[in-house]
Amino acid sequence: MPKTPTIKTALPGPRAKQLIKLDKSYVSPSYTRVYPLVVDQAEGLWVHDVDGNVFLDFTAGIAVNATGHCHPHVVKAIQRQAKQLLHMSGTDFYYTPQIQLAEKLASLVPGKRAKRVYFGNSGAEAVEAAFKLARWHTKRELNIAFFGAFHGRTMGALSLTASKTVQKKHYNPLVPGITHIPYAYCYRCAYNLCYPECDLFCVKWIEDTLFRTTVPAEEVAAIFVEPIQGEGGYIVPPPGFHKEMYRIAKQYGILYVADEVQSGMGRTGKMFAMEHFQAQADITAIAKGIASGLPLGAMVAPAKIMDWEAGSHASTFGGNPISCQAAMATIELLEKSLMKNATVQGKRLMQGLHELQKTYECMGDVRGKGLMVGVEFVKNRETKEPATAWRPRIIRKAFEKGLLILGCGENSIRFCPSLTVSAKEIDLGLTIFEEAVREVCS
Numbered sequence: 001m002p003k004t005p006t007i008k009t010a011l012p013g014p015r016a017k018q019l020i021k022l023d024k025s026y027v028s029p030s031y032t033r034v035y036p037l038v039v040d041q042a043e044g045l046w047v048h049d050v051d052g053n054v055f056l057d058f059t060a061g062i063a064v065n066a067t068g069h070c071h072p073h074v075v076k077a078i079q080r081q082a083k084q085l086l087h088m089s090g091t092d093f094y095y096t097p098q099i100q101l102a103e104k105l106a107s108l109v110p111g112k113r114a115k116r117v118y119f120g121n122s123g124a125e126a127v128e129a130a131f132k133l134a135r136w137h138t139k140r141e142l143n144i145a146f147f148g149a150f151h152g153r154t155m156g157a158l159s160l161t162a163s164k165t166v167q168k169k170h171y172n173p174l175v176p177g178i179t180h181i182p183y184a185y186c187y188r189c190a191y192n193l194c195y196p197e198c199d200l201f202c203v204k205w206i207e208d209t210l211f212r213t214t215v216p217a218e219e220v221a222a223i224f225v226e227p228i229q230g231e232g233g234y235i236v237p238p239p240g241f242h243k244e245m246y247r248i249a250k251q252y253g254i255l256y257v258a259d260e261v262q263s264g265m266g267r268t269g270k271m272f273a274m275e276h277f278q279a280q281a282d283i284t285a286i287a288k289g290i291a292s293g294l295p296l297g298a299m300v301a302p303a304k305i306m307d308w309e310a311g312s313h314a315s316t317f318g319g320n321p322i323s324c325q326a327a328m329a330t331i332e333l334l335e336k337s338l339m340k341n342a343t344v345q346g347k348r349l350m351q352g353l354h355e356l357q358k359t360y361e362c363m364g365d366v367r368g369k370g371l372m373v374g375v376e377f378v379k380n381r382e383t384k385e386p387a388t389a390w391r392p393r394i395i396r397k398a399f400e401k402g403l404l405i406l407g408c409g410e411n412s413i414r415f416c417p418s419l420t421v422s423a424k425e426i427d428l429g430l431t432i433f434e435e436a437v438r439e440v441c442s
C-alpha cells in the first residue's frame, strides 16, 4: 500500500457519488457524515476509497481501530475463531474466549478487589449496564453526570449524555433523576476560576452547594464521568480532579463510574486514562478500542458491587466469541508495544501542534494525553470566541488533501490515530493539518 495520500478524483469520486446516492435512498438519515468518504479497504493508517483515492486516517474509525486497520495478528485471531465457533450466546452457555477475556479484563482494570465482567456489544451497552448495576447495587434512584458528556444513544446512556441537544430532541421524557454539573474544563471554567488557585472549586461545589440544596447525597447511586471528556472536546481535567471526586463519592456511599469507552484500551498511553490521575473508579465501562473494530462492550466492577442476580441483565450477542478473540489479540499488541508507541507518538503530535500554535492564533488550546489529542479553535485568543464555522472547513480541507480527522465539542478537532502510527505518519498528518489551518484561518 502507498504511504502517501493520493487524491486522483474530485471528492466524492464517481463511484462514491453513486453509492452515496444509494445510501440516501436506504440508510437512516440520522447518521452524521461530515465528509463524503466511501471506504473500500484499509490497512494500518491507510484508507482506500472506492475510487482509488488514498487517505491517512487520524480518526481510527472514531478511536476504535487501536491496532490499525486490519492488523494481521487480529485478523488471524478472528479467522481462527470464525472456523471454530461463531456464536452460542454467552448469557446462556459457556465458552472459552469469553471466560478468558473476562479474566484478562479483570486483571487489567485498576484496583485490587476481585472483579466481574459483563459483556455487551457497544459503548452505550456498557454504560447502560453500569447504570442498571449502580441502581441495583445501591437501591438509590438519583445520578450525577457532566455537561459535555457523551455516554451513548440508548435511553439510559442518552439520559446521562449532555453533549448536543440534537441527540435528545423529541426523545423526552428520558430517565429521570439525573443532574448534570460542570466538568473540569479549565480552558473555559464554568466558575471563571483558574487552576490551581481555584483549589478544585468545581468539586467542592458538589458538596457545598449541590448536596446542600437540590440533590440529597444519600439518594445518589452513581457519578458517571469520562476520565478525559471525549465527544465534549477532548478535555483533560486537572491532576487532582478524579481523586477528589472519588473521595466525595466514597464519603456518601456513591459509586464512581468511569466511562473509558473512548479513553481506555491504551489510547492515552496507559491501559485506562484513570491511571494518569492515580485515581480509582468503582465501575469501568469499556468499548471502542477493545476489539480493534469488532463490536464489543464490557462493564467491569468489583464482585461485591456486581451482586445482581441471574436474569437481571443480559445480551444475546454480548461477548461474542469472535469479538472476544479480537480483544485478546488487541490486548496482546497493546501490552507488547502499542501503549508505549501511543506515549511516544502522542508526545510528538502534541509537540508538533504546540509548535503550530505559535504561528496560528486560531489554535486556542492544544490538549490531550497519548493519542487522544484535541485542538480547540478560537477567533481570538483573548476573548476565546469559538471559531465554530472554521472547524468544519478545516476538516473538509484536510479531507481534500488526504487526511481524515474529526471534530469534537463545538469548535475542536480531535486526533485519535491508531496506536500503530509511526513518527513519519505523525509528521505527515501535521503537515497536511497545517496546510488546512493556514488556508482556512489566515
Ligand SMILES: Cc1ncc(COP(=O)(O)O)c(C=O)c1O
Pocket (backbone or CB within 6 Å): 122, 123, 124, 125, 127, 150, 151, 152, 153, 226, 230, 231, 259, 260, 261, 262, 263, 287, 288
Ligand atoms: C465516552 C463514550 N461513551 C459511550 C459512547 C457510546 O459508544 P457506542 O457508540 O459504541 O454506543 C461513546 C461513543 O462515542 C463515547 O465516546
